[in-house]
Amino acid sequence: MTQIQQNLAAIKGQLPAGVELVAVSKFHPVEALLQAYEAGQRVFGESRAQELVVKFRQMPSDTRFHFIGHLQRNKVRVVVPCVSMIESVDSVSLLKLIDEEAGRAGRNVNVLLEVRVATEAAKTGFEVDALLSAAAGGELSGFGNVRICGLMAMASFTDDMEQVAREFDKARAAFLQLKHGVFHDCPEFCRLSMGMTDDWQVAVNHGSTMVRIGTAIFGSRQ
Numbered sequence: 001m002t003q004i005q006q007n008l009a010a011i012k013g014q015l016p017a018g019v020e021l022v023a024v025s026k027f028h029p030v031e032a033l034l035q036a037y038e039a040g041q042r043v044f045g046e047s048r049a050q051e052l053v054v055k056f057r058q059m060p061s062d063t064r065f066h067f068i069g070h071l072q073r074n075k076v077r078v079v080v081p082c083v084s085m086i087e088s089v090d091s092v093s094l095l096k097l098i099d100e101e102a103g104r105a106g107r108n109v110n111v112l113l114e115v116r117v118a119t120e121a122a123k124t125g126f127e128v129d130a131l132l133s134a135a136a137g138g139e140l141s142g143f144g145n146v147r148i149c150g151l152m153a154m155a156s157f158t159d160d161m162e163q164v165a166r167e168f169d170k171a172r173a174a175f176l177q178l179k180h181g182v183f184h185d186c187p188e189f190c191r192l193s194m195g196m197t198d199d200w201q202v203a204v205n206h207g208s209t210m211v212r213i214g215t216a217i218f219g220s221r222q
């Protein structure tokens, strides 16, 4: 087993059943992804459009990519054909654009809405209140080519795991409110993507159903 395969096995051994693993492969070469692929990993996370397109072409056809970075409007068209999910939808206008481009491409695209729970100004995503009122106002429904599958959140970059836990709880509360409210007839609204290398155990203990782990699998990024 290679180091990457050992890392992957160690994480899979700790992940509770039912929690999906997205192997975040941004900045790592295709050879690294292939090692994970050979060990059975099929879902990879990428955050830059061009890098995603290149890797999409090079990886085996049953590889699935999640786009997890900030998605610029002019990149939606190239990203849509390459992804099984866009996790980082942070505005209604981006959602509309993805819906349009998915329609053009004859595809249905799974998306997560990114909710901002971290205190850092740099973090993106819907504010919780704005998200709930957009949902209540019907702004998140009626799309023919996107399937809203849940929420994604990132916690603050801090060693204070109690703060991280509070932020994950905030995302989970918003998720449950939407799931039991506006999305109660949408069984696909069932994913809560939270947790990275430094905080995924906390995330899982606070309701995450999908973790996005990069460094702990592939090592540090250049």
Ligand SMILES: *Cc1c(COP(=O)(O)O)cnc(C)c1O
Binding pocket: 024, 026, 047, 068, 069, 154, 195, 196, 197, 198, 212, 213, 214, 215, 216
């Ligand atoms: C890079 C990234 C990750 C993975 O981060 P690690 O700390 O390397 O596990 C997860 N989610 C998002 C949105 C990222 O941009």
